[in-house]
Amino acid sequence: MCATTPSGIDNLLGDYTLDHAFDEMREPDGSVRSHYRALAEVLAQLPIEELRRRKQSADLSFLTQGITFTVYGRDEGTERIFPYDLLPRLITGQEWQHIERGLIQRITALNEFLRDIYSDAKILADKTIPGELVYSCRQYRRQMRGLQVPRNVYIAVVGSDLLRLSNGEFVVLEDNLRVPSGVSYMLTNRRVMKRTFPWLFHRYGVRPIEHYPQLLLATLRSLAPEGCVDPNIVLLTPGVFNSAYFEHTFLARQMGIELVEGRDLVTHDNVVYMRTTDGLKRVDVIYRRVDDDFTDPLVFRSDSILGCAGLLNAYRAGNVTITNAFGTGLADDKALYAYVPKIIRYYLGEDPILNNVETFLMTDDTERQHVLANLDKLVVKAVGESGGYGMLIGPHSTAEQRSEFARRIEANPRNYIAQPTLSFSRAPCMIGDRLEPRHVDLRPYILFGEKINVVPGGLTRVALEKGSLVVNSSQGGGSKDTWVLQ
Amino acid sequence: MLSRVADSLYWMSRYLERAENTLRQLDVTMNLMLDPGEASAETRWSRLVAALGNPAGLEWNGNLENMAREVVFNRANPASVISCVSAARENARQVRDEISTEQWQRLNRLFHHIQSPEAAEQFERDTSELLSLFVDGIHLFKGVTDTTMIHGQGWQFIRLGRYLERVYATATLLEVFQAHLGTAPEGESTGYFYLEQVGLLRCCTAFEAYCQVHTADIATEKILSFLLLNRHFPHAIRYSVESLSQSIQAIGASGSRRSPDELLVSVGRLSAMLNYTTISEVLRGGAASFLRSIRQQSMQIHDLIYHHYVHYSIQSALLA
Numbered sequence: 079m080c081a082t083t084p085s086g087i088d089n090l091l092g093d094y095t096l097d098h099a100f101d102e103m104r105e106p107d108g109s110v111r112s113h114y115r116a117l118a119e120v121l122a123q124l125p126i127e128e129l130r131r132r133k134q135s136a137d138l139s140f141l142t143q144g145i146t147f148t149v150y151g152r153d154e155g156t157e158r159i160f161p162y163d164l165l166p167r168l169i170t171g172q173e174w175q176h177i178e179r180g181l182i183q184r185i186t187a188l189n190e191f192l193r194d195i196y197s198d199a200k201i202l203a204d205k206t207i208p209g210e211l212v213y214s215c216r217q218y219r220r221q222m223r224g225l226q227v228p229r230n231v232y233i234a235v236v237g238s239d240l241l242r243l244s245n246g247e248f249v250v251l252e253d254n255l256r257v258p259s260g261v262s263y264m265l266t267n268r269r270v271m272k273r274t275f276p277w278l279f280h281r282y283g284v285r286p287i288e289h290y291p292q293l294l295l296a297t298l299r300s301l302a303p304e305g306c307v308d309p310n311i312v313l314l315t316p317g318v319f320n321s322a323y324f325e326h327t328f329l330a331r332q333m334g335i336e337l338v339e340g341r342d343l344v345t346h347d348n349v350v351y352m353r354t355t356d357g358l359k360r361v362d363v364i365y366r367r368v369d370d371d372f373t374d375p376l377v378f379r380s381d382s383i384l385g386c387a388g389l390l391n392a393y394r395a396g397n398v399t400i401t402n403a404f405g406t407g408l409a410d411d412k413a414l415y416a417y418v419p420k421i422i423r424y425y426l427g428e429d430p431i432l433n434n435v436e437t438f439l440m441t442d443d444t445e446r447q448h449v450l451a452n453l454d455k456l457v458v459k460a461v462g463e464s465g466g467y468g469m470l471i472g473p474h475s476t477a478e479q480r481s482e483f484a485r486r487i488e489a490n491p492r493n494y495i496a497q498p499t500l501s502f503s504r505a506p507c508m509i510g511d512r513l514e515p516r517h518v519d520l521r522p523y524i525l526f527g528e529k530i531n532v533v534p535g536g537l538t539r540v541a542l543e544k545g546s547l548v549v550n551s552s553q554g555g556g557s558k559d560t561w562v563l564q
Numbered sequence: 565m566l567s568r569v570a571d572s573l574y575w576m577s578r579y580l581e582r583a584e585n586t587l588r589q590l591d592v593t594m595n596l597m598l599d600p601g602e603a604s605a606e607t608r609w610s611r612l613v614a615a616l617g618n619p620a621g622l623e624w625n626g627n628l629e630n631m632a633r634e635v636v637f638n639r640a641n642p643a644s645v646i647s648c649v650s651a652a653r654e655n656a657r658q659v660r661d662e663i664s665t666e667q668w669q670r671l672n673r674l675f676h677h678i679q680s681p682e683a684a685e686q687f688e689r690d691t692s693e694l695l696s697l698f699v700d701g702i703h704l705f706k707g708v709t710d711t712t713m714i715h716g717q718g719w720q721f722i723r724l725g726r727y728l729e730r731v732y733a734t735a736t737l738l739e740v741f742q743a744h745l746g747t748a749p750e751g752e753s754t755g756y757f758y759l760e761q762v763g764l765l766r767c768c769t770a771f772e773a774y775c776q777v778h779t780a781d782i783a784t785e786k787i788l789s790f791l792l793l794n795r796h797f798p799h800a801i802r803y804s805v806e807s808l809s810q811s812i813q814a815i816g817a818s819g820s821r822r823s824p825d826e827l828l829v830s831v832g833r834l835s836a837m838l839n840y841t842t843i844s845e846v847l848r849g850g851a852a853s854f855l856r857s858i859r860q861q862s863m864q865i866h867d868l869i870y871h872h873y874v875h876y877s878i879q880s881a882l883l884a
Contacts, residue, residue, distance in 0.1 A: 353567040
């Protein structure tokens with residue numbers, strides 16, 4: 079096979095220009111990377127009408143299944159289909175091995191960090207990390223001090239966001255240690271993909287991900303309170319108005335566990351029960367998809383009706399496992415993120431396998447001055463926000479926005495970090511009738527129970543807008559299937 | 565099954581049954597009012613309002629079409645058809661993972677139809693046709709429910725909602741009508757008298773079924789007997805109570821740790837009252853008080869269902 083683009087694909091590649099960003103499909107000289115060749119060949123042979131037809135039938139499949147998410151802050155059309163790109167993103171077995179090892183190392187260290195902070199806090203005593211950074215974090219939960227959690231696992235379900243830099247290196251952009259979402263899209267993308275390109279899929283030898291729900295169930299089961307043989311496991315959702323409600327119903331159904339809301343739960347004598355038509359049924363493990371703040375009105379926000387009063391006490395008494403544990407958001411605070419390499423070295427005595435993105439702390443005078451002088455080149459993020467909210471993307475900002483952020487940073491330096499504007503990798507996407515490169519990230523899912531499992535794949539999110547770097551679904555991003563090759 | 569889920573399924577079904585009942589009664593009443601009768605328009609209207617359980621805001625204003633629009637389309641009125649359908653859909657939405665896709669789509673379609681501009685237009689042109697289209701939508705939902713859902717606890721709660729609402733609504737209707745009907749003048753049946761009686765049967769889609777049993781020989785006593793005590797007609801009270809009783813037993817038998825004793829006694833008593841009586845006994849004791857008693861008992865059954873399955877006290881559940 080020749081190393082250049084197959085000629086039939088030339089029409090498809092009309093606007094496919096390479097720039098300094100890493101291209102997942104093409105080498106810098108324009109030739110197709112070897113693991114993408116089979117895909118390129120298939121695309122070259124398929125008439126465009128056929129591709130269009132497959133795209134339509136894939137879209138229809140999402141529509142009829144009602145796979146939608148809710149967009150906040152808009153009155154009309156609040157339920158939308160998550161845009162889906164037809165072409166898979168390919169990751170070689172070797173690349174994956176590296177990612178997997180890196181994630182396991184990182185999650186092990188972060189979990190150890192949480193355990194330490196909520197017990198002896200040695201890392202603070204050693205001054206490896208400034209204590210004020212931890213104690214001023216809004217996600218720090220003093221109620222967790224001295225609490226023994228099952229198997230010492232604080233973060234059972236993690237979704238870390240990875241980017242690929244110009245030199246091809248995968249780096250970690252952020253760790254989602256609270257209630258990471260998107261895994262239902264990973265699974266439905268795969269289902270639709272298998273229907274759309276069955277033989278191609280078969281030929282590539284893609285590693286399976288379909289066992290995720292079963293793995294999640296096993297993980298939850300392994301974290302049941304001590305002595306609990308056949309735990310009753312439930313998924314706690316904030317309810318129909320939550321943007322991830324589809325995912326909650328999806329996972330509950332796939333695992334065959336009850337989907338409960340806070341109002342279904344009662345606690346009595348530090349035991350959690352759910353109200354069933356058969357009377358009260360004891361609950362042993364709660365996979366909660368509700369943020370800390372809303373879980374227990376007695377302890378956290380008293381105005382919230384999403385949770386259940388007394389949950390924390392039942393948890394402290396060891397009668398129920400709540401996962402992820404309370405207070406895990408501490409370790410994905412964007413300011414503490416800068417210290418993760420140090421955390422890995424401190425607890426494991428190893429160098430990080432996956433690097434961080436360079437991060438400037440606003441609490442440091444020199445770094446802050448540097449950032450304020452270079453706002454037009456940097457990305458500024460509020461540490462407590464997620465989903466692409468509360469961000470300034472320097473190169474795409476107006477002078478007015480920059481002075482607004484400068485003012486906010488000066489007023490509350492602890493609340494902001496800055497990072498260079500990254501030129502992260504691009505992958506081919508079907509845009510209209512053409513293949514065009516779009517920026518992508520990758521969110522693999524890590525499950526931590528008896529041991530750490532990383533499902534081979536994850537959610538590849540796509541910034542569908544040309545040139546855009548924003549992949550969040552709430553900001554108009556889409557997704558595509560991720561194939562990890564053997 | 566979670567109490568909240570049972571609650572939502574029960575109310576989804578009750579609201580739809582209520583909407584259907586309202587649609588039918590409205591259609592029949594509008595039809596009756598085309599004929600000049602002994603009863604004035606106002607009397608007939610207030611009879612309808614009474615049969616619907618006297619919801620607020622439906623005072624007769626002399627314009628039938630306006631009144632009818634109010635009953636069907638006024639969102640501000642919780643008793644209107646649109647309010648009932650919306651409430652049913654909202655309940656269904658809360659338990660989407662418990663009902664079938666077909667059920668959800670069917671209910672969704674009805675909901676969108678009823679609030680579409682086309683429906684408002686058709687209402688002007690062809691009210692009766694539109695009302696029966698809505699009824700069709702509800703019938704389809706029931707059919708889909710019975711054919712696509714596991715006949716487990718959830719399905720039984722749907723039946724509870726349906727039949728309890730039906731018992732209550734039919735008893736109310738009969739109570740209101742029997743006060744207005746009186747008996748036919750000796751030996752003759754005037755056209756007016758006939759119309760009103762047939763109207764009552766039509767309110768329960770019972771005219772054809774009645775004719776099969778009694779021929780077109782229309783008599784108050786027979787109508788009452790048919791709608792109260794027939795054991796094979798789905799809109800008759802006795803049939804509905806029997807269905808109710810079956811569902812309650814099925815739910816109670818599904819491995820409940822707490823036996824619904826009180827509830828079983830209560831529904832058993834109502835069932836016995838209908839099984840072991842004749843129409844002449846009912847009339848001798850006064851049909852009105854008999855019907856009132858049915859209504860009261862069905863309210864009590866509702867309360868017991870609630871106390872037993874949904875809003876039970878935690879203390880009682882912990883002791884069990």
